[in-house]
Amino acid sequence: MNIELNRGSRIPLARQIKQAIADRILSGYFKKGARLPSVRKLAQSLRVSPVTVIHALDLLETKGLVKRIHGKGTFVYEDENESETEQTEEPTPFPVSDYLHRSQHWYFHQRESEINFSLCAVHPELLPASDLAQSIRQLAMKDPEVLVQYGEIQGDLELRRTMAKNLAREHLALSPQEVLVTNGAQQGIDLVARSFIGPGDLVVTEEPTYTAAIDAFRSRGANLLTVPMDEEGIRIDKLTALLDTYKPKLIYTIPSFQNPTGNVMSAKRRRELFDLARHTNCLILEDDPWSEIFFDKAPPPPIKSLDQSGHVIYLKGISKMLSPGCRVGFLTASGTVLHRLVAAKTHADLGNPLLNQKVILPLLQPENLSSLLKQLRTVLKKRRDTALRLLRHYAPPQIQWTIPQGGLNLWISLPERIRANSLLQEAEKRRISFLPGSSCYPGDPEWNHLRISFSYVDEGQLKEGIQKLCSILSAYLASAESRKGETPLF
Amino acid sequence: MNIELNRGSRIPLARQIKQAIADRILSGYFKKGARLPSVRKLAQSLRVSPVTVIHALDLLETKGLVKRIHGKGTFVYEDENESETEQTEEPTPFPVSDYLHRSQHWYFHQRESEINFSLCAVHPELLPASDLAQSIRQLAMKDPEVLVQYGEIQGDLELRRTMAKNLAREHLALSPQEVLVTNGAQQGIDLVARSFIGPGDLVVTEEPTYTAAIDAFRSRGANLLTVPMDEEGIRIDKLTALLDTYKPKLIYTIPSFQNPTGNVMSAKRRRELFDLARHTNCLILEDDPWSEIFFDKAPPPPIKSLDQSGHVIYLKGISKMLSPGCRVGFLTASGTVLHRLVAAKTHADLGNPLLNQKVILPLLQPENLSSLLKQLRTVLKKRRDTALRLLRHYAPPQIQWTIPQGGLNLWISLPERIRANSLLQEAEKRRISFLPGSSCYPGDPEWNHLRISFSYVDEGQLKEGIQKLCSILSAYLASAESRKGETPLF
Structure with a gap:
């Protein structure tokens, strides 16, 4: 365990230490019931005073993540009724410290289920399998040399050209x-x-x-500052106040059909956010996983469309909608920022495989893409409607949910003292999975939310799954009522 | 520019700073002729004394990487005869500090050439294009759903099973x-x-x-310690002496047909290296890019075959030999080490595309793989022989080269005061590229080596290229003779 402390930060050391340990507990790196290193050992290895460590452990205990037993030590919280059998990891027989701070995305996605509400993806039946099969047949016939060639590190030029054309339709004039x-x-x-x-x-x-974004930033040793949203997206007033005290390097935002909430940032807020970033010389990473999956009207143009100065890095996922088997995404940036990203891509893997880039290319031709996305919008809107209808019909009255105007997810809120992580254990017994909302919080989580993706299950599973989930929920709420006073945890 | 200093290290701060700046200069992050930040500014931002910065700049000046002009500042060295036009990077109009420390692989691979001796890959004509085309036709017919499915983050199970079978033939019993x-x-x-x-x-x-490995480790902020080789591989006596003073976390080695030298580590040294790592609880990353490309006899079994305790992470590249368009590699490890690597893969990209894994699968069936590799050995041996014959015939007498027993590269040594980086500029004028050996040194480089890959050019280009290169070399040596006293630099 390497905890990277920033001694110059305005975030107190105890809070930094608490977050680092909390992330590891919630990612399954510390087993439930395991003993943490002693205060003295932690203080020594982190070069802080024992008082600071004790303060961090106090914070963890308040959050219910550890139990401190006098004279024995500090232990990761363990629910005694816990039925879950943890994946047993055979430890390496010698100490290896690592730089993986948080891996909640991995932790929640390595589980198996029959009805998968946790994978935020599109069901294979809804994807253009025959177009793709056609594309690879063509390749095999006309252009098999793509299999024996390296592509450019930055990506296949033809693909980049095609993508630039598509982005132009989204008000993004990029070369x-x-x-x-x-x-x-x-x-x-x-x-x-x-x-x-x-x-x-x-x-x-x-x-x-988005859970995996938190994981990625935390694993670089970043400290995350969070801003709440309202119906217009990120709260600019709160962000402005934050910027009075802190000087962030990057703002990460998902302005259209935000993951997990489905929230859409208004055009006005997009402009305000951009202006703030520009005035404070802060980078924006604008993540756009599915803005074209809208059910009513398209969201406002991307923040990147306002950018003349290179402050915005725009990230477009598209293979999710067309061909998860191809896994192709696009970063757009300019100047030094772009060059550093290409250098990083070189370190990371020397470039994407050429095959996939060529396979997906015909589907990205603007006319094809428009028509494929149109079909997908129609069918996913139906899925969403079915999901909402079923919830209205079967969900216990204490439950609330969002009505997303696009994207793949519903965000469900339980009564405040109910923990979605414990509910997940119940659901998994019946072979249903979802994403516990707690994994979507960079700091202290709210425990009473869950995200379900209505797009990766088929129509039958959707019906069966929501009915079952609602009945599990009703039973769980009733039993929670009887267990009042206890605080079941993650 | 973020320079990450380790104040607890046995490596003096001035040396750490010198290396960080040298890496950036040699990766083209600082333009030739550019002024470095002032001593005061550097000292302030690094929180070290000005004396330490001055010492670091002195070291850079001794190595010829900067020029210090009294009263004006410190400038990146610029060769006045320099004809090379640097790629112009439009800077971002606001300051962005980054964590890319060294990118020499990228720096030397973004250039264009007709006769490419720098790309260490196999020429498309030598690769099994028709088998691959057959494989994708089969997929399109029988299994098109791989295009619309996500694979497992750890990789397709069928592919992992097949690879485990292949590794068993290399004395590696892995699940x-x-x-x-x-x-x-x-x-x-x-x-x-x-x-x-x-x-x-x-x-x-x-x-x-290997240049890109240095880049990857340096960009994590690591300090690299180096050990020379002799005809049996890494010098265990030197390594043992190093371990008396330093406690490394990892030993990175390429035991078979080492990149760039072609060196083969003996079985005895492999055992000694493993024992050292085990006794010091140090991880070994054993990189095996092409051990099956041997021209006479197979190299000794991998170090990993000795490993019962999980100290060795074994890395097998294979798509280079079969299908660069697929880009598939394999890491093998166990226990906590493996689990952390899978978590890191999750952060990095949520897993390889499924398509490629399925396309390459038939070629990796043990019988197919053996026969494909056998063919490749035969044809690459011929290439090597041609390259050696031409060198014997055309190279000026002051030049030396290795006679590799496997792999894809020749390592050529020039007289000591001749700089391969300057020679590259001459070669590029005639549309020939190679890798300057200096990029293969983690610390102070030797400038008088170059690596040429004889595998990526076709037979005609090989002949033309080596003849041309030799004539450029002869001319360059003659003119260097007349310029004696000058010290042309990178």
Whole structure:
């Protein structure tokens, strides 16, 4: 365990230490019931005073993440009724310290389920399999040499040109030289993190936000500052106040159908956010995983469309909607920022495989893309409607949920003292999975939310799954009523 | 520019600062002729005394990397005869500090050439294009759903099983659960670096070694310690002496047909190296890019075959030999080390595309793989022989070269005061490229070597290229003779 402290930060050391340990507990790096290193050992290895460590442990105990037993030590919280069998990891028989701070995305995605509400993806049946099969047959016939060639590190030029055309339709006038092809959108986030974020750097995010983005920033040793949203997106007043005290390096935002909440940032807020970033010389990473999946009207143009000065790095995921098997994402940036990202891509993997880039290319031709996305919007709108109808019908009355205007997710809120992480254990017994909302919080989580993706299950699973989930929920709420006073945890 | 100093290190701060600036100069981050920040500014931002900065600049000046002009400042060295036009990078109009410390691989691979001796790859004509085309036709017909599905983060299970079978033939008894699929071997190095190496950690490498590995470790803020080789590989006596003073976290080695030198580590040295790592609880990253490309006899079994305790992470590149368009590599490890690598893969990109893994699968079936590799050995041996014959015939007498017993590279040594980086400028005028050996040194480079890969050019280009290169060399040596006293630089 390497905890990277920033001694120059305005964030107190005890809070930095608390967050580092909390992240590891919630990512399963410390087993439930495991003993943490002693106060003296922690203080020594972190070069802080024992008082600071004790303060950090106090904070963890307040949050219910550890139990301190006098004379025995500090233990990771363990629910005694816990039925879950943890994946047993055979430890390496010698000490290896690592730089993986938080891996909640991995932690919650390595589980198996029959009805998968946790994977935020599109069901294979809804994807253009025959177009793709056609594309690879063509390649095999006409252009098999793509299999024996390296592509450019920055990405295939033809693909970048095509993508630049598509982006022009989204009010983004970019040259192919400003586009970098990544191995899925996740790599885009990671390349930005590794290029510009280091230990103690401050990153601002919406709260809640995308789990794997938090993981990527935290694993660079960043401290995350969060800003709440309202119906117009990120709260500019709160952000402005934050910027009075802190000097963040990057603002990470998902302005359209935010993950996990589905929130849409208004055009006005986009402008205000951009202006703030420009005035404080802060980078924006604008993550756009699915703005074209709107159910009513398209969201406002991307923040990047306002950018003349190079403050915005725009990240476009697209293979999720067309071909997850291809895994292609796009980063756009300019000047030094772009060049550093290409260098980082070189370190990371020397470039995407050429095959996939060529396979997906015909589907990205603007006319094809428009028609494929139109079909997808229609069918996903139906899925969303079904999900909402079922919830209205079966959900216990104490439950609330969002009505997303686009994207793939519903954000469900339980009564405040109910923990979605414990509910997940119940759901998994019946082979249903979802994402516990707590994993979407960079700091102290709210425990009573969950995200379900209505797009990766088929129509039958959607119906069966929501009915089952609602019945599990009703039972769980009733039993929670009887267990009042206890505080079940993650 | 973020320079990460380790104040607890046995490596003096001035040397750490010198290396950080040298890496940036040699990666083209500082333009030739550019002024470095002032001593006061550097001292302030690094929180060190001005004396330490001055010492670092002195070291840079001794190495000829900067010029200090009294009253004006410190400037990156610029060769006045320099004809090279640097790629102009439009700077971002606001300051962005980054964590890219060294990118020499990228720096030397973004140039264009007709006769490419710098790309260490196999010429497309030598690769099994028709088998691959057959494989994708089969996929399109029988299994098009791979295009619309996500694979497992750890990699496709069928592929991991097949690879485990192949590795068993190399004396590696591993289960598919111990195999992690990566986006090419480069990602394997990078995943190890990001998981286990952080600012100030010590990494031992052979000297010279693989440029992009140095880049990856340096960009995690590691300090690199180097050990020379003799005809049996890494010098264990020198390594043992090093371990008396330093406590490295990782030893990075390429035991078979080392890149760039072609050196083969003996079985005895492999055992000694493993024992040293085990006794000091140091990880070994064993990089095996092409051990199956031997021209006479196979190299000794991998170091990993000795490993019962999980100290060795074994990295196998294979798509280079079969299908660069697929970009598939394999990391093998166990216990906590493996789990951390899978978590890192999650952060990096959520897993390889499934398509490529399925396309390459039939070629990796043990019988197919054996026969494909056998063919490749035969044809590459011929290439090597041609290259050696031409060198014997055309090279000026002052030049020396290795006679590699496997792999893809020749390592050529010029007279000591001749700089291969300057020679590259001459070669590029005639559209020939090679890798300047200086990029293979983690610390102070030797300037008089170059690496040429005889595998990526076709037979005609090989002949033309070596003849031309030799004539450029002869002319360059003659003119260097007349310029004696000057010291042309990188």
